[in-house]
Amino acid sequence: MSTKQILEKFEPRRQNLLMILHALQDNHPQNYLTEEALGETAKHLKLTKSSVYGVAKYYTMFSLKPRGKFVIRVCVSAVCELMKGQEVIGHLENVLGIKSGETTPCGTFTLEIAECLGQCQEAPSMMINEKVFNHLDEQKIREVITEYRKW
Ligand code: FES
CATH class of the missing domain: 1.20.50 (Pheromone ER-1)
Known part of the structure; x- marks a missing residue:
């Protein structure tokens, strides 16, 4: 459009x-x-x-530079931080081969840091575009990224 x-x-x-x-x-x-x-x-x-x-x-939800097809936003606010939110970022950086703030060379994923996603009861949390993922650990992150790579 x-x-x-x-x-x-x-x-x-x-x-x-x-x-x-x-x-x-x-x-x-x-x-x-x-x-x-x-x-x-x-x-x-x-x-x-x-x-x-x-x-x-x-507003941090808007970008003025090109991003990946899938924008991953990882919460780093207090509750997620307590629930090892920083480890989530580390796992994603390893799986994707990029640092926070970067886009994969293929243009599929962008990794960003975000404030509270309103999912504190289910921390640690992230969003991929409009979809929320909770209770993240290394295994779940690998599974989710593997699924998105198929699209
Ligand atoms: S602090 Fe992470 S979702 Fe609220």
């Missing part, structure tokens, strides 16, 4: 900015917001480009 087609789905009201940015990012195969998308959004909402850029930059 084109940027124009996505924008046409939303009333040109400022309150729609976050929903528009989500829709545009989700629509891009590399999971990010392009300059063109930010510019078209600004025009649609009659905002300045810098204000739209500022919002996109402020």
